[in-house]
Amino acid sequence: DAKTTQPPSMDCAEGRAANLPCNHSTISGNEYVYWYRQIHSQGPQYIIHGLKNNETNEMASLIITEDRKSSTLILPHATLRDTAVYYCTQGGKLIFGQGTELSVKP
């Protein structure tokens, strides 16, 4: 099974940028990297995805390394409502790893 690895938890001050790393060393050449988050016990919510180039949308930015073995999700101005578990996944593998529990603190 494809395996992504993420730090189990991170803290971030409100208003600061949150940078969440993910290692996906087994990713194949045409698999996208996807990021989701889960707030409390709600259904996971899609955030962003990318293949090779960096991507940005209204929620976040995604930085993918040149070798594609890791990526970083950036929440540029974290708010208390961004407190959640963040998951990165590889393309078609449908597997969520342990995720990173992000706590945004006032």
Added chain:
Amino acid sequence: EPEVTQTPSHQVTQMGQEVILRCVPISNHLYFYWYRQILGQKVEFLVSFYNNEISEKSEIFDDQFSVERPDGSNFTLKIRSTKLEDSAMYFCASSVPTGGRGLNTGELFFGEGSRLTVL
């Protein structure tokens, strides 16, 4: 905005009983999924479904489980003879895949989940 809907939101059942969880995926989506989340644990993949057949399943998805798309709109998960350890939140999701069949799932849209409690 289109959304995935799931029913019931909460079901309580006795051990050994059969349970059917229902999902209405987004209408133009082609891939359908079930995930589960045991309280305090991560979201776990159960099964994906495409073109009226299972395309991938995890080791959790054993003979106790089955999925069906009975009428072109609903997507159901049946759990036969429920066990205490089946107590969990079950999430349905749907997507339009990109990058070739099965290679990239596309953005998954999740429902709000069905909480199953087995007593």
